Every structure is written in structure tokens, then in C-alpha cells.
Amino acid sequence: MEKDQTPPKPEIAPATGKLGVLTVGLGAVATTFMAGVELIRRGAAPPIGSVTQMGTIRLGKRTEGRSPKIRDFVPLAEPGRLVFGAWDLFPDNAYEAAAKAGVLDLPHLNSVKRYLEGIRPMKAAFQRDYVKRLDGPHVKKAKNKYELAEQLRDDIRSFKRKSKASRLVMIWCASTEIFLKPHKVHQTVESFEKAMKQNHPSIAPSMLYAWAAMREGVPFANGAPNLTVDIPAIEQLAQENGVPIAGKDFKTGQTLMKTIIAPGLKARMIGVNGWFSTNILGNRDGEVLDDPGSFKTKEESKLGSLEYIFQPHLYPDLYNHLYHKVRINYYPPRRDNKEGWDNIDIFGWLGYPMQIKVDFLCRDSILAAPIALDLVLFLDLAKRAGMRGIQEWLSFYFKSPMCAPQLYPEHDLFIQLMKLKNTLRWMMGEELITHLGAEYYD
Numbered sequence: 233m234e235k236d237q238t239p240p241k242p243e244i245a246p247a248t249g250k251l252g253v254l255t256v257g258l259g260a261v262a263t264t265f266m267a268g269v270e271l272i273r274r275g276a277a278p279p280i281g282s283v284t285q286m287g288t289i290r291l292g293k294r295t296e297g298r299s300p301k302i303r304d305f306v307p308l309a310e311p312g313r314l315v316f317g318a319w320d321l322f323p324d325n326a327y328e329a330a331a332k333a334g335v336l337d338l339p340h341l342n343s344v345k346r347y348l349e350g351i352r353p354m355k356a357a358f359q360r361d362y363v364k365r366l367d368g369p370h371v372k373k374a375k376n377k378y379e380l381a382e383q384l385r386d387d388i389r390s391f392k393r394k395s396k397a398s399r400l401v402m403i404w405c406a407s408t409e410i411f412l413k414p415h416k417v418h419q420t421v422e423s424f425e426k427a428m429k430q431n432h433p434s435i436a437p438s439m440l441y442a443w444a445a446m447r448e449g450v451p452f453a454n455g456a457p458n459l460t461v462d463i464p465a466i467e468q469l470a471q472e473n474g475v476p477i478a479g480k481d482f483k484t485g486q487t488l489m490k491t492i493i494a495p496g497l498k499a500r501m502i503g504v505n506g507w508f509s510t511n512i513l514g515n516r517d518g519e520v521l522d523d524p525g526s527f528k529t530k531e532e533s534k535l536g537s538l539e540y541i542f543q544p545h546l547y548p549d550l551y552n553h554l555y556h557k558v559r560i561n562y563y564p565p566r567r568d569n570k571e572g573w574d575n576i577d578i579f580g581w582l583g584y585p586m587q588i589k590v591d592f593l594c595r596d597s598i599l600a601a602p603i604a605l606d607l608v609l610f611l612d613l614a615k616r617a618g619m620r621g622i623q624e625w626l627s628f629y630f631k632s633p634m635c636a637p638q639l640y641p642e643h644d645l646f647i648q649l650m651k652l653k654n655t656l657r658w659m660m661g662e663e664l665i666t667h668l669g670a671e672y673y674d
């Protein structure tokens with residue numbers, strides 16, 4: 233292939249019928265997502281925060297004035313055609329789970345009560361060793377992890393049959409598991425499946441869902457920082473079975489702010505020698521992250537972004553001495569309404585120091601729900617377009633974007649957005665936009 237030759241535009245199958253969405257976990261993010269989709273379907277709320285629903289895309293030259301909405305440009309499933317299923321280790325239906333999560337106000341929630349009550353979780357594949365602060369009664373039993381995963385495959389098929397969905401997507405909205413390092417059993421499909429049968433400790437429950445999804449040809453997005461689909465065995469299955477995968481860890485709150493501010497500082501060659509981030513958070517996610525094992529997984533995911541954005545090896549004078557610290561503190565009174573503080577120590581001309589303080593009073597699940605919607609719709613589109621394996625163009629949505637082993641992940645939100653939009657242009661046979669713009673001055 234020549235150096236700058238783009239691959240041919242893919243054929244995209246139409247989005248006919250219903251799109252089944254299987255969420256692993258029926259907690260704050262999943263129920264806020266589901267309630268929101270139902271309110272949007274009824275025209276009771278606008279889809280704020282969703283790039284697929286509200287975003288536009290410029291096509292052709294700036295003088296052409298063509299900027300359709302993304303949803304009118306690419307053949308996405310309509311949110312109104314989504315049907316939901318879920319797994320959780322608590323038997324609460326989506327209404328009860330949402331009421332406990334406390335993200336949405338009761339009047340809001342009650343307006344979709346009947347709809348949410350109809351979404352009842354299937355039994356979870358769960359083991360306490362991987363999420364120490366959780367224990368629930370609604371769990372599957374099996375001789376080994378392979379059998380557990382086979383039960384998940386049965387669930388997928390029966391959900392598809394009962395919901396009459398023509399296509400499915402799975403999204404991990406469950407708790408953060410303990411930190412696991414890539415292990416040699418993750419290397420190939422064969423070693424992975426053997427390890428499942430031997431109950432190997434390096435096979436976490438989230439990997440069983442991922443494996444079941446790959447075997448059933450269901451695209452998978454990972455909203456948490458666990459390895460899950462980010463291992464060679466699952467990537468191999470995704471390639472072989474023609475399944476798109478994306479991850480990991482929804483980019484909301486503090487990391488979203490980081491990947492907005494840091495590229496700006498770097499663009500102006502402003503130095504940074506300290507970035508201290510701390511959070512208080514009182515929801516179940518915060519409780520799970522209070523365990524050092526789960527926090528370690530999250531910490532790794534949160535720490536990576538600055539290193540990649542600042543590229544200290546290219547700008548040693550500006551970023552070689554950056555001290556980056558991240559803290560998450562479980563503080564129940566705040567529930568889902570997190571507060572995140574950033575103190576950024578920067579320096580400018582002649583090395584003079586300055587400081588930036590950010591105090592972000594955010595709502596975690598309110599920021600995560602539209603990401604879940606976009607990921608589900610884009611992964612379904614990718615599948616219909618015959619795209620398989622890691623979907624790097626969806627890095628825009630993740631704190632720790634997955635990418636090919638020979639690459640470094642792209643964290644800069646604006647490069648990520650450009651990549652996402654150029655991928656959509658390519659899919660639809662439109663010219664890619666380079667922002668060169670020289671032709672306007674010829």
C-alpha cells in the first residue's frame with residue numbers, strides 16, 4: 233500500500249430492526265444511561281453531551297457550508313430503537329437500582345418508573361476476589377470459569393431472542409476490578425480458554441463477559457480500567473470473528489478536564505512541574521475504589537494521560553520534572569456528585585512560576601451516560617461497516633485508549649475528535665479534512 237493511501241470506503245449494512253444493548257452492571261452509569269434514553273425517546277429531554285445526537289460534522293471546503301448532524305450523516309441506530317438487558321449481582325430492577333444510586337431526582341425517575349422496572353438483571357458472573365468491597369446474592373454458579381462464560385453466552389442468545397433485537401452491543405458499566413497485569417495465559421485464545429477451564433486467577437470475571445461477547449459476535453466497550461478486552465487473546469478473537477472492541481475507562485470528570493487543559497498548555501510551550509489531582513466521591517464506585525486493589529487499576533488509568541500528552545522525551549525542559557499525583561477519597565455525603573480539585577504548577581518565560589486551580593463539581597454518571605450512548609451506536613455502526621478489532625477512533629471517549637501494540641495511545645481530546653470525525657468521513661466516502669486550507673489563498 234502506498235504511504236498515504238486510505239483504505240477503500242467500507243460497505244455499511246443498514247440499521248434495520250432493534251439494537252439490543254447489554255450492560256454488565258446495573259448501577260449508577262447504566263441506569264442513568266437507560267433512563268436518559270427513554271426520556272429522549274419520549275422527547276422529554278435533549279441528548280446533551282452526546283456527540284452522535286447533537287454533534288455536527290463539516291464536509292468538504294469551508295466555503296461549501298455543509299455541516300450536517302452526525303446522526304444525519306452516518307447510518308446510526310436511532311436511540312428509540314434501543315432495547316436494554318443487563319447483568320448484576322444485586323437483583324434490583326433498573327428503577328430500584330437507579331433510586332439507590334441517587335443520580336436522578338425522584339420526579340425525573342418516577343416519570344420512567346414503569347419502563348425501568350421492566351429491566352431486570354440476569355445473574356452475574358462475579359467473584360469477590362476481584363472486587364473486594366462488593367458482595368451480592370444474584371450470581372451464577374459453575375464448575376469453572378469456562379462454564380460460567382458459557383452461561384453468559386446462553387444469556388446473550390436468550391436476550392436476543394426475547395427482545396427481538398436484530399443486533400447486539402455489550403458495554404461494561406460494572407465495578408472496577410483489582411489491578412491485574414497482563415499474563416502469559418492472556419496471550420492466545422488457546423491459552424486463555426485452557427486457563428478458563430483451570431480457574432486461573434489471571435482470568436477476571438470481566439474477561440468472561442468479553443470472551444462470551446466475542447464468541448457471540450457482539451461488539452464490546454469497556455467503561456472501566458480493567459484489562460478485560462485489552463489482552464491479545466480477546467483481540468485475536470475480535471479479529472477472527474469480525475467484532476469491534478473499544479476501551480478503556482470512560483473519560484469523564486477530572487481526566488476529561490486534564491485532556492482539555494494539558495494540550496493547550498503544551499501547544500503554547502508552557503512548562504508544567506506539578507499536577508496534583510484529588511477527588512471526593514460518595515457513590516458505590518467510590519466505595520469500590522476505596523479498596524487499594526481497585527484504586528490501583530484506576531490510578532494507572534488516570535496517570536497515563538499527562539505523560540503521553542506532554543511527551544517529556546521531546547520537551548525535556550518543559551515536562552521532565554512533572555510530579556503527577558492522583559487521589560480518590562470515598563466520602564459518602566456527596567454520593568454521585570463528585571468534587572475534583574486540580575492544582576497545576578506551571579512555569580513560563582524565564583521560568584517564572586504560576587498556578588492554575590480547578591474545582592470541578594461534576595456529576596459522574598451525568599457525564600458518563602452520553603458516552604455510553606455514543607459508544608453503543610458507534611460500535612454497532614463499526615460492526616455493520618465490517619470493522620473489526622480495536623477501534624482506536626473511539627479513543628475520544630476513554631481515559632486509557634486501547635491501540636495497536638506498536639503505537640502509543642493518543643490522549644489529546646482534540647486529536648481524538650479529529651480522528652473520530654475523519655473516520656466517519658472516510659466511512660461515508662467524503663474527503664478527509666487536513667485543515668491545511670491553502671486553497672483559499674491561491
Ligand SMILES: NC(=O)c1ccc[n+]([C@@H]2O[C@H](COP(=O)([O-])OP(=O)(O)OC[C@H]3O[C@@H](n4cnc5c(N)ncnc54)[C@H](O)[C@@H]3O)[C@@H](O)[C@H]2O)c1
Nearest residue numbers: 257259260261320356405406407408456482484516517596
Ligand atoms: N461515572 C463515571 O464518570 C465513570 C467514569 C469512568 C469509569 N467509570 C466506571 O464505570 C463503572 C460503573 O460506574 P458506576 O458509577 O455505575 O458504578 P456502580 O457501583 O453504581 O455500578 C456498578 C454495578 O456493577 C455491578 N457489578 C460489579 N461487578 C459485576 C460483575 N462481575 N457482573 C455484573 N455486575 C457487576 C455492581 O453490583 C454495581 O451495581 C465503574 O467501574 C467506574 O469506575 C465511571
